[in-house]
Amino acid sequence: MTALLIGNVGVIADERRMSDYRAKVLHTLELYGGGFMIRGGAFEALEGAWRPTHLSVMRFPTAAAARRWYHSPEYRAIVPLREGTHMDLILLEGEIEDGGD
Template sequence: MPAYVLGNVTTLETSAELADYRRLVGATVEQHGGRFVIRGGKVDVFEGDWSPVHLTLIEFPDGASARAWFASPEYRAIADLRRGSVQTELVLLESAG
């Protein structure tokens, strides 16, 4: 059953490191069977006070694949590239049934 990684960027500043991260991250996602479903774009909040700056949604075949991506040496090697430019909440979403 598909699982999703939702990234909610709360602070975003452009930088050369962030550009490198964005250029490289897709290959790490694909290595684990994932694909970007949403990578930025317009957000309409229907209820509540949530105001994300930039949302990302990545689909993986299952939760194990998403966890393997996040822990992979390939992803860990580039993860720090975004740390100085963004603050992100990153969560794994799996269906209960």
């Protein structure tokens, strides 16, 4: 089953360090079969109270691969670059719908 990670970056503590994190994170995703589907861009909250500020959607072949990435030494090595920055990260697992009936 495909897994998606939905991430929201909130208040950034150190813009320079966060820029370094952003430059390095894609490589760590790719090592575990992942990548960005959407990185940033316009969005609109249609319902609810959640007011994200910067959204990204990452895709992995499985939830296990996403978890391996999240706990990997490669990713853990760059996490300190975003220290003090608010981050939400949600793992969603399921079948990708093709829209056909």
